[in-house]
Amino acid sequence: MANQLHLSIDRSSPVPLYHQVVQGIEAAIHTGLLEPGSRLENEIDLAAQLNLSRPTMRKAMDELVRSGLLVRKRGVGTQVVSSQVRRPLELSSLYDDLTNNGSKPTTEVLTFAHVEADDATRQALHLPAGAKVYHFTRLRKVGGKPLALMENWVRDDITHIDEELLGSQGLYGILRGGGVNFRLATQRIGAMVANEYQAPLLETEPGSALVTMERTAVDDTGRNVETGHHVYRADSYSFEMTLVQR
Amino acid sequence: MANQLHLSIDRSSPVPLYHQVVQGIEAAIHTGLLEPGSRLENEIDLAAQLNLSRPTMRKAMDELVRSGLLVRKRGVGTQVVSSQVRRPLELSSLYDDLTNNGSKPTTEVLTFAHVEADDATRQALHLPAGAKVYHFTRLRKVGGKPLALMENWVRDDITHIDEELLGSQGLYGILRGGGVNFRLATQRIGAMVANEYQAPLLETEPGSALVTMERTAVDDTGRNVETGHHVYRADSYSFEMTLVQR
DNA sequence: AACATCCTAATGTCAGGACAAACTATTGAC
DNA sequence: GTCAATAGTTTGTCCTGACATTAGGATGTT
The missing domain is CATH 1.10.10.10 (Winged helix-like DNA-binding domain superfamily/Winged helix DNA-binding domain)
Known part of the structure; x- marks a missing residue:
């Protein structure tokens, strides 16, 4: 043989x-x-x-x-294995996935603020009372078609972030550039129907299906760097993964 | 220390x-x-x-x-790691997840047939033309509340399956009992809105959000044993996982 | 011919050692 | 006082060797 x-x-x-x-x-x-x-x-x-x-x-x-x-x-x-296996779901950002895929995503920053973290954010990022975070919402399009509506909260003690930077590159790229080595993330994937706010931005109808993702990412020093709540058009996006029995 | x-x-x-x-x-x-x-x-x-x-x-x-x-x-x-980490998504069945969780799921078999596989199924399970499969749909409830609507196609050369068996235990339990050792699965998670058929079964309204999952499972001999298309009520179910940077 | 038993091949587990690479903190020089 | 070189600690990689466990075929017996 x-x-x-x-x-x-x-x-x-x-x-x-x-x-x-x-x-x-x-x-x-x-x-x-x-x-x-x-x-x-x-x-x-x-x-x-x-x-x-x-x-x-x-x-x-x-x-x-x-x-x-x-x-x-x-x-x-x-x-x-006989079946053609795809890569298991890795810790990657939407932006990276799209650029690796040959697409040219564009990002529109809808809101941007540097504010005191609310309770939920403080808990997600393990921040003390009074800590401030960057809070922003972005709309990501690929080929002119809106794909995702993303709301994120990021620690402000890592690197400076502003609106212009967010418009030109992915969040994970910015954070990596600021010295962050991502190690793991916990995420939850679910579904919802588009509301009046989301639908026009995603150029779809209120009541259409959206995939939701909540994620919190941790770096190699154990800091919870970032948490976010994203929604994707269900007709353009889904999560694919390979599960292996341990 | x-x-x-x-x-x-x-x-x-x-x-x-x-x-x-x-x-x-x-x-x-x-x-x-x-x-x-x-x-x-x-x-x-x-x-x-x-x-x-x-x-x-x-x-x-x-x-x-x-x-x-x-x-x-x-x-x-x-x-x-500073964050409370949950178990990474493993290759497990909904039934197992629920019973391990202390819940008592019930299963209602809606349709059951032993039929020749259609093209899509033959492709998903790598079956030759003319091969037969078990094809069935099930409704899973927990605490009397409907949670998932599941449609599956299973090879018929593994173990005998009938309606009664499906009503009393999970599909993966049946297959394991038939000597199958699952090794991996590929799955895709997305979203859709409930249609007129799904809504009454899941006791929700047409137009409400559903989480969709398509999965194909492979055993240790490389056979594609089972493929299925499931939908879950978005208000009762979501997929949670931990991603680790490699 | 059917069955139980033995043998072989392959992966699974475990030990102990050696050096490389990366990060920290101290030390030293200017 | 500031910066750079250095030493020490810890994980990363790689080696050789050994025995256990399991699956499945071959063998022999009934």
Whole structure:
């Protein structure tokens, strides 16, 4: 079963070896070199072929299993999952998703204020009484079509934010530029019908379906940096994800 | 910084050591023994205290980082995330979620058929032409209140399914009983407004908001076992998840 | 031919060590 | 006093080695 992965490992690269393996196998699956359902060679032989240790090989496969591309069974082997799997939902911003997708989103800042945080915001961001936050609402369009209406609250002790900045780039880009390393976010996805305020902005009818998302993001120092409440036109947006059994 | 985790490791237990550590730290966080934002001792000392090797300790912390409870920074240390983190979205069924939650869901089977798969279903389940599937719709209530309207298509070569079975337990429970080990699922979450068919069943008004979910589940042999299209009352259900930066 | 038993292959778990890279805080020089 | 070099701490990566556990086929018995 010479599976001829022709992966090449570059030991002088700063990219960790296990990650090079991950990328190599991902590529092999996407190019069809590794067909869905096919079995891989066992971990030990694969490691030997690439002059890697088994733990390193195993760590690479762990990631691929976690992301849903591979399936392992003890005593049997490892095989490529037959279904075409998309990337699991990652911590990314709408703006990044759209630009990565080749679209050119535009952002219109509807309101902008630097105000004292209300109770709900203080609780969401773990702020003391009297702390101030940036509070703003934005309308995001892609291809001239409105897609999302976003209301956010952001700590003001990270980086300066103003209306002009928000109009020119995504919020997460601004915050990353201010030194924030996002680590995780909790979010809740639901639905509502468009009200009189939302409908005209999103160029739809009151009563049409909207996808709602509430999110709070945490950075690597444990600070709750940002919380927001977004609504999306249901006919233009939905959340796609891959769930992996642990 | 004697953090007194008083974890006890049982080496005779069939539970892997690293998982015992995971459970111990999770418990410490949930009981408040480890406060949000507090730093843990370093990996090596913790491992030594529990008479474990560093890789084992590290594997445990890896899982906790992945699930969002801990945050690591090279050169600095590991700390408990300040926000209260919920479990990441796992591959679970609505029925399981409800029963684990202490609720007593009831299921009403609206339609049931054993029919030849249509094109869309054949494609979703990777079935050959002429293959047959179980096709059924169910209404799930909890506390007498309707919550979800579910339409599913299931391969018929796994286990026998009938109307009575579906009324008494969850679909995933039936399939697991039939020897299926679920591994992953891809799903898409969106929104729609209730139509004339859905509204009376869900005891709501036409035009009210519904959360929609489409899911296809894959088992450990790579078979696409089940695909379904569910709608939930938006006022009673939403999807909550934790996203972790990779 | 049907069944139970053994064997093999593969993944799962665990240990102990070594060095690299990144961040902090201290120390030193100007 | 301010800034830069340095040392120390902690996580990140990688290695070798060992044994346990499981699934499934092969073997042998009834």
